[in-house]
Amino acid sequence: MRLLRFGRWLRAGVAAAGPPGPPQVTAELLAHLEHLALVDFRDAEGVERLQKAIQFAEQLHEVNTDGVEPMDSVLEDRCLYLREDDVTEGNCTKELLKNAREKVEEYFVAPPGNIPLPKLDKQETSLQGS
Amino acid sequence: MAAVAARRCGRGSGIWRRAWWRGVASNARGEAVPAGKSGLASWVPVVGLEIHAQISSNSKLFSGSEVQFAAPPNTLVSFFDASLPGTLPVLNRRCVEAAVMTGLALNCSINKKSLFDRKHYFYADLPAGYQITQQRVPIAVNGSLSYGLCIDNKMSQMVTKTVRIKQIQLEQDSGKSLHDDTRSQTLVDLNRAGVGLMEVVMEPDMCCGEEAAAAVRELQLILQTLGSSQAVMAEGQLRVDANVSVHHPGDPHGVRTEVKNINSIRFLAKAVDYEIQRQIEELENGGTILNETRAFDSRLGCTVPMRDKEGKQDYRFMPEPNLPPLILYDAKSLPANMNHQQVVNIDWIRERLPDLPSVKRAKLVEQYEILPEHSFTLLNEEGLTVFFENVVKQTQMKPRKVIGWILNDLLSYLKQRSLTVKESPVSSFLLADLLNLVEKKEISAAAAKQVLAELWKGEGKTPLEIVKEKKLELIQDQKELEQICQLVIDGHENEVDESKTGCLIGGHISGYGDKGRKSKSSKQVNWPGTKRNPWTLQSCSGEAIIREEAVRVVTRENHPSVYRKRMLGSVWFTANELWCLHMQHWDYWLFSSSTMS
Numbered sequence: 001m002r003l004l005r006f007g008r009w010l011r012a013g014v015a016a017a018g019p020p021g022p023p024q025v026t027a028e029l030l031a032h033l034e035h036l037a038l039v040d041f042r043d044a045e046g047v048e049r050l051q052k053a054i055q056f057a058e059q060l061h062e063v064n065t066d067g068v069e070p071m072d073s074v075l076e077d078r079c080l081y082l083r084e085d086d087v088t089e090g091n092c093t094k095e096l097l098k099n100a101r102e103k104v105e106e107y108f109v110a111p112p113g114n115i116p117l118p119k120l121d122k123q124e125t126s127l128q129g130s
Numbered sequence: 131m132a133a134v135a136a137r138r139c140g141r142g143s144g145i146w147r148r149a150w151w152r153g154v155a156s157n158a159r160g161e162a163v164p165a166g167k168s169g170l171a172s173w174v175p176v177v178g179l180e181i182h183a184q185i186s187s188n189s190k191l192f193s194g195s196e197v198q199f200a201a202p203p204n205t206l207v208s209f210f211d212a213s214l215p216g217t218l219p220v221l222n223r224r225c226v227e228a229a230v231m232t233g234l235a236l237n238c239s240i241n242k243k244s245l246f247d248r249k250h251y252f253y254a255d256l257p258a259g260y261q262i263t264q265q266r267v268p269i270a271v272n273g274s275l276s277y278g279l280c281i282d283n284k285m286s287q288m289v290t291k292t293v294r295i296k297q298i299q300l301e302q303d304s305g306k307s308l309h310d311d312t313r314s315q316t317l318v319d320l321n322r323a324g325v326g327l328m329e330v331v332m333e334p335d336m337c338c339g340e341e342a343a344a345a346v347r348e349l350q351l352i353l354q355t356l357g358s359s360q361a362v363m364a365e366g367q368l369r370v371d372a373n374v375s376v377h378h379p380g381d382p383h384g385v386r387t388e389v390k391n392i393n394s395i396r397f398l399a400k401a402v403d404y405e406i407q408r409q410i411e412e413l414e415n416g417g418t419i420l421n422e423t424r425a426f427d428s429r430l431g432c433t434v435p436m437r438d439k440e441g442k443q444d445y446r447f448m449p450e451p452n453l454p455p456l457i458l459y460d461a462k463s464l465p466a467n468m469n470h471q472q473v474v475n476i477d478w479i480r481e482r483l484p485d486l487p488s489v490k491r492a493k494l495v496e497q498y499e500i501l502p503e504h505s506f507t508l509l510n511e512e513g514l515t516v517f518f519e520n521v522v523k524q525t526q527m528k529p530r531k532v533i534g535w536i537l538n539d540l541l542s543y544l545k546q547r548s549l550t551v552k553e554s555p556v557s558s559f560l561l562a563d564l565l566n567l568v569e570k571k572e573i574s575a576a577a578a579k580q581v582l583a584e585l586w587k588g589e590g591k592t593p594l595e596i597v598k599e600k601k602l603e604l605i606q607d608q609k610e611l612e613q614i615c616q617l618v619i620d621g622h623e624n625e626v627d628e629s630k631t632g633c634l635i636g637g638h639i640s641g642y643g644d645k646g647r648k649s650k651s652s653k654q655v656n657w658p659g660t661k662r663n664p665w666t667l668q669s670c671s672g673e674a675i676i677r678e679e680a681v682r683v684v685t686r687e688n689h690p691s692v693y694r695k696r697m698l699g700s701v702w703f704t705a706n707e708l709w710c711l712h713m714q715h716w717d718y719w720l721f722s723s724s725t726m727s
Contacts, residue, residue, distance in 0.1 A: 036444055038252065072245070072449035080454045082472055085187050085224035088194030089208035096204060096212050096320075106203045107317035110254030112309060 173376045175406040178334030182327045183359040184367040185228045191326030192219030203319040211324040213257035225326035228358035233270025242458045244269045246450040255305035268299035277348035294333040339399030351487040374405040391425040401426035498529035513551035517558050524562035527569040555588030564593040577602040
């Protein structure tokens with residue numbers, strides 16, 4: 001499912017001039033992806049795998065979906081259950097904090113703000129080959 | 131040359147125009163605001179608001195943990211709120227009803243089928259890495275909010291403006307981060323994570339801070355009336371983000387900035403106005419506006435760029451796979467054999483909507499014959515309307531006069547001491563008692579104000595007791611009045627000008643100035659007169675004279691000659707005599723006489 005999202009999203013992000021073909025994975029696009037999804041493509045092999053994944057997802061275009069409503073999930077025809085407004089959970093601070101690596105007086109500890117990703121110059125050189 | 135065009139936002143298109151020869155800009159109030167270089171430039175500010183109102187419910191939007199302000203950290207957190215794997219969202223019915231109520235109150239069309247989506251971004255207080263919201267099809271769309279705006283500072287003229295509501299959607303709140311800069315860490319409390327929010331998105335129809343503040347105030351009143359949110363900004367139950375941009379008339383909209391961290395309605399107006407001014411100055415100096423997020427610093431009264439928000443965020447919206455569409459019903463589409471608990475009926479909710487503030491105001495104006503501006507003030511103060519109605523019920527004084535006492539006297543006392551109506555030491559019963567005394571002409575209005583000052587001390591005395599204590603009753607006895615009058619007249623016998631026929635004098639005199647003070651100009655004062663009984667001693671509003679004041683002035687010390695004289699027949703006074711009397715601090719004095727040839 002996620003691959004489909006990637007493909008569709010990538011196509012939307014890249015301004016395609018003609019019919020939708022496999023988009024070019026530029027360094028800019030990669031940096032953007034890494035920033036958003038916090039994945040690390042690491043080296044040329046990783047980028048190649050990404051491109052192959054996109055190509056694989058492109059096969060979906062062979063299906064004619066004209067006039068068909070997109071499906072969100074297989075459960076979308078089910079009835080959405082509405083819960084009564086009662087307090088039934090909570091008060092499990094100890095258990096939750098067990099998962100925390102660091103804690104301060106029952107608060108979770110996190111680094112200050114989002115840490116910016118380092119600029120990866122070596123990535124650019126690896127892309128120049130592909 | 132073009133004069134300073136103080137075109138207000140209230141009328142026309144809200145253009146901020148600068149007079150080139152003064153080089154100043156004028157804002158909504160026509161106050162000059164210093165601007166950059168000279169040049170006849172007009173700017174149209176555009177303000178749009180995004181308001182997040184915390185839904186007033188017992189439990190959270192998708193989980194059963196409690197919703198409470200200021201609880202010990204991480205005690206109101208369930209496994210779902212902490213985003214532990216294997217947990218699923220379950221929608222709270224009360225939150226849906228609250229959103230539908232709000233949508234109906236804001237004249238929106240309710241979408242019978244709405245969808246939930248995930249909005250992805252990384253932050254420590256968002257444990258799941260995404261927020262469940264309604265981006266594609268929200269629960270309510272295309273509404274409007276009407277609010278009142280005073281044209282001038284004195285609240286004497288109100289104009290009704292409307293802002294369009296783009297949509298209302300249900301979404302989750304994030305947790306709270308406490309930044310500890312000394313130790314370079316952030317402490318995260320998830321008590322607030324998952325609480326239901328209604329996001330009200332307004333179209334950019336406003337043009338200044340004043341309009342934004344008035345719109346938010348009206349929305350706050352509506353939410354509080356409906357009960358869907360307590361909307362207390364101080365407790366974070368109502369959060370407002372402003373989107374501000376400026377452009378020249380005729381041009382497309384300029385780049386907008388988002389202003390966050392606004393903690394009160396007053397600061398909202400300041401923040402918006404500051405940002406408008408900043409953008410105008412920046413553009414006039416040849417700079418550009420970045421599409422950024424700025425925080426409002428209330429101490430400095432300015433907006434500063436926020437870190438972590440550079441560039442446009444890509445939220446990677448996707449449908450929430452764990453929640454099927456939310457289906458709402460109305461009377462027509464209601465399925466016959468469904469469990470009542472699973473059905474949210476829009477028509478049922480619409481029938482049970484309480485009176486909205488605008489309706490309440492109209493009713494007050496109609497029922498009590500007060501001005502629309504008064505009704506705004508009554509509704510703005512919590513509990514003031516009920517107080518006012520209670521006083522009206524218990525007094526014979528007309529509501530139109532009562533409102534004066536409530537707004538001018540009671541409210542100003544409350545504001546001076548920063549008290550709410552609930553904390554008022556003067557109850558509606560006491561005030562009604564006092565106003566009855568005034569209405570029955572047992573005391574004058576000025577005396578009543580003295581009594582009110584005493585009552586304010588909250589010593590438990592009734593108005594009548596205070597009146598007796600301070601001897602503030604009005605003289606009702608005709609003979610007594612005549613005696614006093616005669617004493618005064620006799621004391622000024624030599625000043626009585628026989629050639630002058632009676633001056634018909636009316637005058638309201640108050641004053642507790644020094645005793646021997648003479649007026650600087652002893653020229654005659656022409657006061658309008660009335661046709662009355664010659665011996666009537668009345669105040670302007672028809673109340674009898676205050677005996678204590680009268681006797682105090684005419685004492686042996688002040689007027690030894692007067693004191694010994696006796697009463698005669700009709701006497702006439704010139705304006706000059708009365709002016710002298712006035713300077714010797716008579717309280718209310720109206721000497722009148724019938725017409726003479």
